[in-house]
Amino acid sequence: MPVQERRLILANIDRDGYTPDxxxxxxxxxxxxxxxxxxxxxxxxxxxxxxxxxxxxxxxxxxxxxxxxxxxxxxxxxxxxxxxxxxxxxxxxxxxxxxxxxxxxxxxxxxxxxxxxxxxxxxxxxxxxxxxxxxxxxxxxxxxxxxxxxxxxxxxxxxxxxxxxxxxxxxxxxxxxxxxxxxxxxxxxxxxxxxxxxxxxxxxxxxxxxxxxxxxxxxxxxxxxxxxxxxxxxIGKPNNTGTRLLCVSGDVEKPGYFEFEVGALTMGELINDVCGGIKGGRKLKAIIPGGSSAKVLRAGERYKIKSKKPDGTMEEKEIGLLDITLDFDTLAAAGSMAGSGGIIVMDETRDMVECLANINTFYAHESCGQCTPCREGSLWMKKVTDRLVAGEGLPGDPKLLKTVADNIAGRTICAFGEACAWPVQSFVAKFPEEFAKHAEGKVATAARKGTVAQEPSKAMEAA
Amino acid sequence: MKNPFNHDHPPADTPLVNVQIDGVWTQMPKGLNAVEAARRVGKFIPHYCYHPKLAIVGNCRMCLIETGGPKMDASRAPVLDASGKPEINWVPRPAIGCATNLTEGMAIRTDSPLVQECRRGVMEFLLINHPLDCPICDQAGECKLQEYSVQYGNDHSRFVEEKVKKPKRVDIGERIVLDDERCIMCSRCIRFAKDTVHDDVLGFTERGSHTTLAVHPGQRFDNNYSLNTVDICPVGALTSKDFRFQMRVWFLKETKGICTNCATGCNTIIGSRESTLYRMTPRENEAVNSEWMCDQGRLGFHYIHDPKRLTQPIARHGPETTPLAWSEIIPQVAERLRQFVPEQIGIVASGRLTNEEAFLVAEIRRVLGGDSVLTDYVPRFGRADGILRSADLNPNTHGVTLMGLSNGGASLADLRRSIDAGQIRALVVLHEDLTAEAGWDGATLQKLDLLVTLGLLQNPTTDRADFILPGASFAEKRGSMINGAGRLQRLNRAIPSPGQAWDDWQILLRLKEALGGGNGLHTIEEVFKAMAAQVPAFAGLTLSRIGDLGIELEAAMPKETATE
The missing domain is CATH 3.40.50.11540 (NADH-ubiquinone oxidoreductase 51kDa subunit)
Incomplete structure (x- = not known):
């Protein structure tokens, strides 16, 4: 029995006949x-x-x-x-x-x-x-x-x-x-x-x-x-109360926005039951669970999650990506964050270096330029990933990306520093083989098959 | 000078707190920022955007340090170590020193491995898009990027990408050139223009690494304080059109000086090489000019290298001019002056004279006949700007007044009438051109039997003079002046006078000796001592006791501050 939405905020939204007046x-x-x-x-x-x-x-x-x-x-x-x-x-x-x-x-x-x-x-x-x-x-x-x-x-x-x-x-x-x-x-x-x-x-x-x-x-x-x-x-769980609006985008059959009690469902339930599974029957590769600045989670990873049992004692469970319950604390324990509720799903055909290059382009473009590490670092990381995608990688690039990101996170005025560093740190750490391949310098990102972006109108229908 | 911020000078009654700096406990004013606190114990936290007189924005991230507070036990009491001092709970995330304000029990680390790593990171970021054009950059030698790169940076670059291109040689104002590629976006110039001199015309355009310093559309950065931004620009982004490419700064000799362009008497550093003055920059003195000076004063030195500069003592007999040695000309001047009775002699002194020179002029006047010798100075007024410019454009009005050489300019007309009437037949003019500055015409001067001038530049008055005595500029001599606020300050000699030009006090001393015999004075110190013995305002003072920052005179002095 799939988990049902709990529409509190969205109670009337998209309901037939409901108008904004x-x-x-x-x-x-x-x-x-x-x-x-x-x-x-x-x-x-x-x-x-x-x-x-x-x-x-x-x-x-x-x-x-x-x-x-x-x-x-x-x-x-x-x-x-x-x-x-x-x-x-x-x-x-x-x-x-x-x-x-x-x-x-x-x-x-x-x-x-x-x-x-x-x-x-x-x-x-x-x-x-x-x-x-x-x-x-x-x-x-x-x-x-x-x-x-x-x-x-x-x-x-x-x-x-x-x-x-x-x-x-x-x-x-x-x-x-x-x-x-x-x-x-x-x-x-x-x-x-x-x-x-x-x-x-x-x-x-x-x-x-x-x-x-x-x-x-x-x-x-x-x-x-x-x-x-x-x-x-x-509603929800202690310290994770209420409902949460979740925005699912990327390689799922039915992307869209949904409202669930916080912690009421797992990532697997969301993707497979609510969103109809990975697009085209392909395999899941990675998920960014809380907006593009959240650290990426890789399929196959195992997380040790501590939780309080009803009797008050703590228990530790080892779980996989799809077992993560969607609440603030569990996602934090898995090393990422619930963030803004934007869940971005990537399937096996995605080139993670290209995905990171896309994110880096965004943050390099949006860095306000006020403080040094983010201003200079965000564009530097973009240029490196652009080079990797273009097949002009250098052997030291993965390490370079990591150290540049390390020099940004925690050293800036606002959280943008983390926002642009976390994707780089997590992508490079979790997909070392893809970065290593690009760093050899001969691999340009190949065009992917059958992965055209879904039209927005269809996405809305699916929701 | 009132600054909008004074982060380095908290009010004297600020309570002290116990703080630990690099393991050593000390007491510091509460709320002082960590950069200043470290400075007080001899530790330097490098920084670019922070400036003690400007708003704190914390954008450069160079001053990242580690901070901590006392470790508390369950009862909220501090945990003490073996020596009885509180143990420290260190915050894992580095904080900027400029915005870390001291609180009781705070601890900072200014040079830990994390701090060093932060600085290396920031240095690397600052340099990746920097053009690295030091060989052709005017800032080289006094560039914080260079200095901190050596001290805190890496020895190689990891950056292989194409650098960001930005505008070069941007003409943003009458006196300033901007190189945007060198700019590190510290925003010091923007804050100075906006908050300190209220000319909000600078700002950033674009975003991220493409951020570009610019002057607002349709505006120019032309205010009279614009060149201060060249001083506070930590890199070579803002350079002075007047100084750029004139001299490598490491060749410059630095001499502590005083600006003599108005009565404010801004403290300066004179940058010179051999016998040439290349630039003047402000020298910090909170009692006078803080860290600033106006462009007018800063650039108002070029006249000392003017081709019209007098470099040779000259005697004139009719159309004939004869260059003479000082040993020849001074006895001749004395002899000619002695031929007149006191009522036939006039003296035009100058608010540009030092106290010592004015004292010697007063001595000469005494020998020539004292109060019977009609004497005044030439007042010179402009408009005060509420920042640093004084309405009084003479640097030492108080000094010449104190020596009895001034009647506020009121006697200048009498003097002229007496000359025109043939009563006064001999005139001594010191550092003034009576035609341009006092508005006299040449006919008055033609009536004189004797005209002696001491000054720097050839002008219509010297053209008529029987004796031309070439003196020394403010940068070529020692002595003291009293600024508009009654502060006694010192001039120092940065460069030699050109040719045969001589220190004014030497000329005046020799003339006085030739007129009235020696009085045992041989050095400027001795002149000051003799002056201090006679002038109550200087009682107990010596030239050396004035110090680099001057002394506020206790004697009643008509007070006038530059800002009023």
């Missing part, structure tokens, strides 16, 4: 959770979110309640800002745009509740510049919400005021890094800030305390208010 949203019980929230104290909502153990859905998996807890509205004299990070641009990730395009009011409702809970009166949705239509949809939704009295002055007849503005992004991946996003929102180049001292909770937007939450995270707030933090925490 507020009438439809209200017909389906929309804004009831906001009305409930407005009867509660802000701190009580923050407490519920802490109880829910909700972890951020943007990629880092940081506790949302703890993030909010850094801000004490009573203590500071400055305004508190909330920013919805809708700059979804991690390769392999296409979940937030479903919410924005198809159910914008769900995001707004979650966001308004989050603002109310944290005593925020001015909030921004920083949306990826390429989501032109998405920005228009959000603008329309905001106008509708204002007309209905859910935004603006005296929301729903209470004394609470809130304005939300949509800000279109500046067309760079780094604008999704929260401090880069804040700089960009302030009208500057999206150079991530150094932390310390510029933690958003202390010195964020305009040097004021600021909360930056992902789209999916904010949607969860609505559901936490509805069902209560304790009830929400029953």
């Amino acid at each position: 507020i009438d439809c949203y209200l017909r389906n019980g929309g804004y009831a959770d906001l009305k409930k929230a407005l009867t509660l104290d802000g701190p009580a909502i923050v407490a519920e979110v802490k109880t829910s153990q909700l972890r951020g859905r943007g990629g880092a998996g940081f506790s949302c309640g703890m993030k909010w807890g850094f801000i004490d509205p009573k203590k500071n004299t400055k305004p508190v800002y909330l920013i919805c990070n809708a700059d979804e641009s991690e390769p392999g990730t296409f979940k937030d745009r479903q919410i924005i395009y198809k159910d914008p009011h769900q995001l707004l409702e979650g966001m308004i509740i989050a603002c109310y809970a944290n005593n925020v009166h001015l909030a921004y949705i920083y949306i990826r510049g390429e989501f032109v239509l998405g920005a228009q949809i959000l603008e329309k939704a905001i106008a509708e919400a204002k007309t209905e009295g859910f935004l603006g002055k005296a929301i729903n007849g209470t004394g609470y005021d809130l304005e939300i503005y949509v800000h279109r992004g500046a067309g760079a991946y780094i604008c999704g890094e929260e401090t880069g996003l804040i700089e960009s929102l302030e009208g500057k180049r999206a150079y991530p800030r150094i932390k310390p001292p510029y933690f958003p909770a202390v010195l964020g937007l305009y040097m004021c305390p600021t909360i930056v939450n992902n789209v999916e995270t904010l949607c969860n707030i609505k559901h936490i208010v509805r069902m209560g933090g304790a009830e929400f925490a029953k």
Whole structure:
């Protein structure tokens, strides 16, 4: 019996007859959770979110309640800002745009509740510049919400005021890094800030305390208010609560986006049962489980995973790639991460050097160029993998790639350093034979057979 | 000079914290950054983007260090080692020293294997796309890429790819040339322009390794402080149009000097080789100019090498000019001056004179007749800019005033009238051209029976002079001046005077001796001592006690700061 989806966030998305306007949203019980929230104290909502153990859905998996807890509205004299990070641009990730395009009011409702809970009166949705239509949809939704009295002055007849503005992004991946996003929102180049001292909770937007939450995270707030933090925490696993939107792309028969309870299914179930198996009946070669910056996992690898048994004792199990349950902790224990939920599947026909060259091209193009290791290292790694793909490899290239990546990870202002180093470190370590072959210099990547990219329309149908 | 940031000088009342630097416990002001803390115990943490007077951005990653804090036991009390000092819990991830602010119990390692590996990595990254054109780069010899490469870098390159190409010889301002391929994107110049001198015209374009420093569209980097960016540029990206390709910096002799272009008296380093001055750069003095100086002052030295520079003592008899030795000309000048009664003599002093020179001029005036000798100086005013430029363009107005040589310029008109009226028939002019600077016309000067000039350049006044005494420029002499804020500062001799030109104090001393006999003064130190004995403001001081950074005079001095 295949695991069933648990559609919490996606409950209405892609449902027949469901439209992104507020009438439809209200017909389906929309804004009831906001009305409930407005009867509660802000701190009580923050407490519920802490109880829910909700972890951020943007990629880092940081506790949302703890993030909010850094801000004490009573203590500071400055305004508190909330920013919805809708700059979804991690390769392999296409979940937030479903919410924005198809159910914008769900995001707004979650966001308004989050603002109310944290005593925020001015909030921004920083949306990826390429989501032109998405920005228009959000603008329309905001106008509708204002007309209905859910935004603006005296929301729903209470004394609470809130304005939300949509800000279109500046067309760079780094604008999704929260401090880069804040700089960009302030009208500057999206150079991530150094932390310390510029933690958003202390010195964020305009040097004021600021909360930056992902789209999916904010949607969860609505559901936490509805069902209560304790009830929400029953979904999924302890410390891995709620549902997760998973975006599957690559060499599977039915790629798409899905919503499951966190940890409710294994990688194998996702690929074989949900996504119809590897494309064309070929064999699985590798999976990047959390967006392109997550470390790659190779078919056939064995992982030692520690877990808590019901009686409280720890047990260690050795499992394979397809046995990994899809939650934050298990993927971390397997040496990668749940990241943004973008699962990229590669079959046996893929040349891993070419795959890495593709990733390296992305990161070399997107490095903001602020700090030395990432600025110079990302392009260097791209040039090396381009050479390997072109059949101009040199014997020292695999080691060179590894040491260059080692000199980036952990040495930069923001996590982009890790984002561009981890793929290189993991690909080179896990597929040494393919890199060695290319490093002999005579092998150019051969054209693969029968692996044309799936058309987007079909991908949507499959979902 | 008010800097927006002073990371190296925390307020004096900052509390101290216990910190461990490379295993040694010491006390440091709380919040001081690790780069400065290390510097205070003689450890150097290399850095490119960090500058003590600029905002901290932490982009170069060269100052990565290891940090730690006290290891705590279950009861949250520090675990002590055998010597009773806290044991350290080291953070595995390196941190940038510039943004690591000291807290109680913090420990740092400035030279551990991890730190060394980080630096090697950063050096390699900085050099892969660098053109490595040191042989034709003007920064060679004072380039941080070169220096740190030797100290912290690898001995070979692993980079076999094609380098990134960027714009070369970009004309971004009147005095600055940019080479983008050499730029390491430290952003020091951008922050200086924006925060320190409020001329936000520099920025980056493009992204990643293609990031390019540029001047904003339609703008020019022309402000009066632009050349400071050449100093703080750690590499050869920004070079001075005035200095580039003139002299390899390792040939330059460095002499501590004072800028004499206005009353601020910015402290400088004079770069010279043999008898030529090639450049002036600011020398740090928090009480005066911090680490900066204006372009006008910095470039305002070329006149000393002007072809019109006077290099020979000359006596004129009618249309005839006769070059004379100093031993011949000084007795002649003295003899001619002695032929006039005090009321027939006038002196035009200068705010460009040193205190010692002004003192000797006052002595000469005393010998010639004291207060009966009508004397004043030529005031010179511009506009203060709120940064470093003073409205007073004379470097030593206070000094000449203190020596009684100034009536604020009010007596200049009297002097001219008296000459025109035939009352004053002999005039001594020191470092001034009365036609250009005081607006006199040649007819007044023609009325004089005797005109003695001491100065640097040939001009309409010297053209009329009976005796031309070639003096020394600010870079060729020793002595002291008092800046607009009442700070006594020293000039030092960087280069010899050209030809027969001589130190002004020597000329004036000999003239005074020829007029009134010797007084046992033979050195500038002795002149200063004699001056200190007479002028209460200098009581107890010697030339050497002034020191390299000067002394704020306690005596009541009309205070004026450059920024007001």
